[in-house]
Amino acid sequence: MKKTTLQTDAAPKAIGTYSQAVRCGDTVYLSGQIGLDPATMQMVEGIDAQIRRVFDNLAAVAAAAGGSLDDCVKVNVYLTDLGHFAKVNEIMATYFREPYPARAAIGVASLPRNALVEVDAVMHLG
Helix, strand or coil: CCEEEECCCCCCCCCCCCCCEEEECCEEEEEEECCECCCCCCECCCHHHHHHHHHHHHHHHHHHCCCCHHHEEEEEEEECCHHHHHHHHHHHCCCCCCCCCEEEEEECCCCHHHCCEEEEEEEECC
């Protein structure tokens, strides 16, 4: 199966040895996004702003792949403080519609650039 990498200027540039997304057939693997503003590559301030920026970044990559967040079948949320989980649920509900994707939430010691949250996803375009 052919593997295609995807990139958009509407999301932060990859800051390492990875692609923003990789498409294999009808499946698209979206790399983890943190709260970087794609225009400045600076972290936005505060947990609410970071959560929104993360989902905005994921939505931009999903669009570049020819889909939307509605096409996500699996989402992984990484938080440096699981106390922010309720806020993630609240904000995530403004980006996703039912049927919601499968999801995991994982508490981690730290994230790149001192981010408070990171989210990756798997999308199916069929």
